[in-house]
Amino acid sequence: MTESTYRIQGATGEWEVVIGLEVHAQVTSNAKLFSGAATTFGAEPNAQVSLVDAAMPGMLPVPNGECVRQAVRTGMALNAQINRYSRFDRKNYFYADLPQGYQISQLYHPIVGEGAIEISLDEKNPDAHTKTIGIERLHLEQDAGKLMHDQHPTMSYVDLNRCGVALMEIVSRPDMRSPAEAGAYLKKLRSILRYVGSCDGNMEEGSMRADVNVSVRKPGDEFGTRTETKNVNSVRYVMATIEHEASRQVDVIESGGTIVQETRLYDPDKNETRSMRSKEDAHDYRYFPDPDLLPLELDDTFLDACKASLPELPDAKRKRYESELGLSAYNAAVLTAEAETARWFEALLTESAKAQGKPEAEVAKAAANWLLSELYGALNRMAKTIDDSPVSPAAGAELLALVAGGTISGTIAKQVFEIMLETGEGAGAIVEARGLKQTSDTGAIDAAIAKVLADNADKVEQYRGGKEALFGFFVGQTMKAMQGKANPQMVNELLKKALG
Amino acid sequence: MLADQAMSVDSKTVKKIASLARIAMSDDEIEAMVPEFNGILGWVEQLGEVDVTGVEPMTAVIPNVLRLRDDVVTDGDIRDKVLANAPAAEHGFFGVPKVIE
Numbered sequence A: 001m002t003e004s005t006y007r008i009q010g011a012t013g014e015w016e017v018v019i020g021l022e023v024h025a026q027v028t029s030n031a032k033l034f035s036g037a038a039t040t041f042g043a044e045p046n047a048q049v050s051l052v053d054a055a056m057p058g059m060l061p062v063p064n065g066e067c068v069r070q071a072v073r074t075g076m077a078l079n080a081q082i083n084r085y086s087r088f089d090r091k092n093y094f095y096a097d098l099p100q101g102y103q104i105s106q107l108y109h110p111i112v113g114e115g116a117i118e119i120s121l122d123e124k125n126p127d128a129h130t131k132t133i134g135i136e137r138l139h140l141e142q143d144a145g146k147l148m149h150d151q152h153p154t155m156s157y158v159d160l161n162r163c164g165v166a167l168m169e170i171v172s173r174p175d176m177r178s179p180a181e182a183g184a185y186l187k188k189l190r191s192i193l194r195y196v197g198s199c200d201g202n203m204e205e206g207s208m209r210a211d212v213n214v215s216v217r218k219p220g221d222e223f224g225t226r227t228e229t230k231n232v233n234s235v236r237y238v239m240a241t242i243e244h245e246a247s248r249q250v251d252v253i254e255s256g257g258t259i260v261q262e263t264r265l266y267d268p269d270k271n272e273t274r275s276m277r278s279k280e281d282a283h284d285y286r287y288f289p290d291p292d293l294l295p296l297e298l299d300d301t302f303l304d305a306c307k308a309s310l311p312e313l314p315d316a317k318r319k320r321y322e323s324e325l326g327l328s329a330y331n332a333a334v335l336t337a338e339a340e341t342a343r344w345f346e347a348l349l350t351e352s353a354k355a356q357g358k359p360e361a362e363v364a365k366a367a368a369n370w371l372l373s374e375l376y377g378a379l380n381r382m383a384k385t386i387d388d389s390p391v392s393p394a395a396g397a398e399l400l401a402l403v404a405g406g407t408i409s410g411t412i413a414k415q416v417f418e419i420m421l422e423t424g425e426g427a428g429a430i431v432e433a434r435g436l437k438q439t440s441d442t443g444a445i446d447a448a449i450a451k452v453l454a455d456n457a458d459k460v461e462q463y464r465g466g467k468e469a470l471f472g473f474f475v476g477q478t479m480k481a482m483q484g485k486a487n488p489q490m491v492n493e494l495l496k497k498a499l500g
Numbered sequence B: 001m002l003a004d005q006a007m008s009v010d011s012k013t014v015k016k017i018a019s020l021a022r023i024a025m026s027d028d029e030i031e032a033m034v035p036e037f038n039g040i041l042g043w044v045e046q047l048g049e050v051d052v053t054g055v056e057p058m059t060a061v062i063p064n065v066l067r068l069r070d071d072v073v074t075d076g077d078i079r080d081k082v083l084a085n086a087p088a089a090e091h092g093f094f095g096v097p098k099v100i101e
Helices: A063-079 A180-196 A235-255 A300-308 A314-324 A331-336 A338-357 A360-382 A391-402 A410-423 A427-433 A442-455 A457-464 A468-481 A488-499 B011-020 B027-049 B079-083
Strands: A008-010 A013-026 A090-092 A100-107 A115-120 A130-142 A144-148 A155-159 A167-170 A208-217 A227-230 A263-267 A272-277 B093-099
Touching: A008 A235, A013 A180, A013 A235, A063 A130, A063 A167, A063 A180, A063 A300, A100 A130, A130 A180, A167 A391, A180 A208, A180 A235, A180 A314, A180 A338, A208 A235, A227 A235, A235 A263, A235 A272, A314 A331, A314 A338, A314 A360, A314 B011, A331 A338, A331 A360, A338 A360, A338 A391, A360 A391, A360 A410, A391 A410, A391 A427, A410 A427, A442 A457, A442 A468, A442 A488, A457 A468, A457 A488, A468 A488, B011 B027
Parallel strands: A227 A263
Antiparallel strands: A008 A013, A013 A167, A013 A208, A090 A100, A115 A130, A130 A167, A144 A155, A155 B093, A208 A227, A263 A272
């Protein structure tokens, strides 16, 4: 797929889609952006509200240093310009989810300026097709409270627990041209945020949600009028929103209408977008600098500390896995997409190197293959994430060392792993207790071979007559007779001798 | 902005500002407000006569920096206080007239 291939086929020809995303990411912090109330998800209604959040008269906001630090670290991870001078502004609107009557945000001087994210459009070969999506800005702002409309016949209930929680609004350039690109951008952004640790990326709990800006145009034309679909909370829904909104716009234009710049809502049940606000002055927010807050000025010491605290980011890690560990592009991409997977893999690598007394690069491939096939397979079956894995990296390394050292075969290793998952016992203990050790006892293997050849005299005849493909059959039969415990290489050698 | 390009408002603008600020005003009150607004704007625009070329905008009268708080939970868990002045509160929630856009 290339970036220019996504087109909507209209009655008047092909249309191109132009997409920009504004992502709201909740900053991982204990306390809110301007108050000392807690941010934990799922608390009793209004239990995590201070008098600042409730906007009682005379209360003053004091910014949380950690939220500032996380915004700066995120900006650095997005290769963005960090603004040493930024300011907070008031965005005025009246709605029951925000008792202040204004949201404290950063319009004129955001904390982070322009940056970029590189997305990959080919999972199997991440470097084969990449595209750079520009980031326009990242700023800090307050979240609003939650309204529930279905609990009472005439009243809406308001819970202000979320009110005042720190959000990073990350605004992309209108650089995306297909739902797939928007999906890849969102996934990549989420991955970076989770590596940095500035946002948990939990879209179900609303820690990350996107406003989706969509317009359509004939390829090569000027940008069309865009609509903004608010608060879309999964990658899948973002992609569906774009598909539906773009088709709707093409239909409107082709039937002689014009697109109105408006806010829309995505309804996942009906899989459609619909108009949300049409009030003429809904967007007259009358921004002005918040007189309660001085400008935010950052010094070198602070910025250096932010920089020094950044972890290795997914792209750098992926490239290092390829170049230093010799992993395939695909394996490296899968292992580095999520910070947890990479952490687990690196622990496995360290333990494996230790257990086998070899450099990490020499044990990396086997470790990667085992993690991605055996461990992932088991976790999928059990519907568990890697953080809940019943087997630890050290236990995995013990198993891999037994295979690498020739104590057990790959086939037996699969059995041992199943027992590890069930019982929690160590690989070595399982092999010992159940007599699963691979044997290199030539006498026992020779005896097994002799019996296999005697039982299959006809096939021996055929093999000697030139049907060499039968060799695999003899190996299989011998391994079976040895209950999988024979050293496969030795079986090969001894069989060749016996048949030769 | 130069003084001779003075900004001025009419009753329509005052009405819109009142509506954005959710302040109910009678027509008489709005009419009375027009010269007051223009008086304030004219006074502020006098400042335009001062040449401030090369002067950094000042944000505080005394040199001061924005202080940051530590990321520690020190507040909250005061639901009764928070809800004490609410005209309606039920089951720990504020109750407001049903508002659905």
